[in-house]
Amino acid sequence: MQIVRASDYSEYSKTWGIFGQDDLRLTRSSASTSGCAGNLKSALTERQNKSISGFDLGYTQPFEAGAQANFQLIPTTDVLRSHLWSE
Secondary structure (H helix, E strand, C coil): CCCCCCCCCCEECCEEEEEEEEEEECCCCCEEEEEEEEEEECCCEECCCCCCCCCCCCCCCCCHHHHHHHHHCCCCCCHHHCHHHCC
């Protein structure tokens, strides 16, 4: 049995980078060079939302009930129960 899934979607991510360097002369015969670099990469994005077509938003994972029950056992003062994850 062979399963063929044609994929015609285009996934991409963007990357930004910056670099700075400076030379500092300490004496006539010595110098110091320092530099700093950084980069930022965006999340993977699909151009026309084709990679998630047919996604079932109503599906419930088989372990969801157990996970919800365990979550209820966490004290309300815990970080996980903050306003970000309010019920």
